[in-house]
Amino acid sequence: MPSDGTLSIGELAARARxxxxxxxxxxxxxxxxxxxxxxxGHRRYGPxxxxxLRTIRSLRSLDVPVPExxxxxxxxxxxxxxxxxxxxxxxxxxxxxxWREAALRxxxxxxxxxxxxxxxxxxxxxxxxxxSAVAHYWRRLLPVRLSARLRSTITExxxxxxxxxxxxxxVLAFARLHALATAATDHCLAAHRPVTAEHPDLLYDGLCEAxxxxxxxxxxxxxxxxxxxxxxxxxxxxxxxxxxDTPAFRRALTVRLAAADHPVMSRYWQLAGKLTPDLTLGAAxxxxxxxxxxxxxxx
Numbered sequence: 001m002p003s004d005g006t007l008s009i010g011e012l013a014a015r016a017r018x019x020x021x022x023x024x025x026x027x028x029x030x031x032x033x034x035x036x037x038x039x040x041g042h043r044r045y046g047p048x049x050x051x052x053l054r055t056i057r058s059l060r061s062l063d064v065p066v067p068e069x070x071x072x073x074x075x076x077x078x079x080x081x082x083x084x085x086x087x088x089x090x091x092x093x094x095x096x097x098x099w100r101e102a103a104l105r106x107x108x109x110x111x112x113x114x115x116x117x118x119x120x121x122x123x124x125x126x127x128x129x130x131x132s133a134v135a136h137y138w139r140r141l142l143p144v145r146l147s148a149r150l151r152s153t154i155t156e157x158x159x160x161x162x163x164x165x166x167x168x169x170x171v172l173a174f175a176r177l178h179a180l181a182t183a184a185t186d187h188c189l190a191a192h193r194p195v196t197a198e199h200p201d202l203l204y205d206g207l208c209e210a211x212x213x214x215x216x217x218x219x220x221x222x223x224x225x226x227x228x229x230x231x232x233x234x235x236x237x238x239x240x241x242x243x244x245d246t247p248a249f250r251r252a253l254t255v256r257l258a259a260a261d262h263p264v265m266s267r268y269w270q271l272a273g274k275l276t277p278d279l280t281l282g283a284a285x286x287x288x289x290x291x292x293x294x295x296x297x298x299x
Contacts, residue, residue: 006035006044009212016053023053029066031056031073051270062086095164096128102171103127109168124182129162129174137181141189143200157208160275164248173274180268199240206236211284225293233288247296254298257289 009027013020026032027043032053035046052073059069059082068082103122110118138155146154162174211230229247237253238245269282294296 005047007047008038009043009045012045012049012053016057017152018053018057022057026053026056029070030174031066031070037238046098071151089257091164095162096163099128099162099171100165102166102168102262106171118172118175121179122171125178127176131159131161133178134159134181140186146200146204150201153208154204154281157211158272158281160272160280163275168273173271176270177268177275178269180264184264197243203236203240206232206239207285210236210288211281214284214287215279218284218287221252224287224294225235226291226295230288235293250292251296251298254289254292254296257292258298261289 002213007015009020009023013023015108017024024043027034030185032045032049034043035049036044038044055073056069060066061094064072064082064086068085071081100230106122107115107117133154138158139151142151142154160177163170166174170269210229210233217227217229234245234250234253243249265282269280269286272280273283
């Protein structure tokens, strides 16, 4: 090392146990500033460059992008924040790989007759899969006059998230759910739209509360029947209709709900149930309709 304490590019490479080409690359990227140039125009680096180069190489070994390394070295960006972002990115990449693996197995395990259908279904879903099309389906399905708060709450609860480590059945279920949502025309939506009301916020606020009560009942292994959950459910419909909960209203509501039941929604909840271990809104509503039918003698 000369008297000024600087290192040549070869000396720096040797001390860091890397190549001159690597040192030159990081210099050209602006990650490793030169301290000076020799009389012959050769690069010289200060003694702090060795520690800086080791930091760069360590971060690159973890696949941290060059711009993020620059922020850590020059802008005071917190290393912990960079690590957290890389972990998030890695989680997304792993989820995509697991989805691809399960999707390939779905194709591998299908019969020759199923192959074309499965390929089309799976090919229409992004990697990693996005729930945006299914969420859009619900935003179109819910009443226009429903408040933004309830629209968001119901959509979040109704749209199942793809598993981070899906099975073949879950890949196919999500792909079919995605196809159902994207294929829904305005005419179809009108046909399988949930029962509407003059005051949708009153209805859906009550339904959300009733569904939570059903969740507790199901966890307690209670069969559909009279109780707080059913009373809350019927009261929501009665309030939204501007009437009272009476035996006559319950009988009429039983008929009304049975008539509004649509195979598309039944299919939606069947598929959604394969994607989550939790009780779906559809399963909760089915429990309540069974409870109502039993209470009115229609079951």
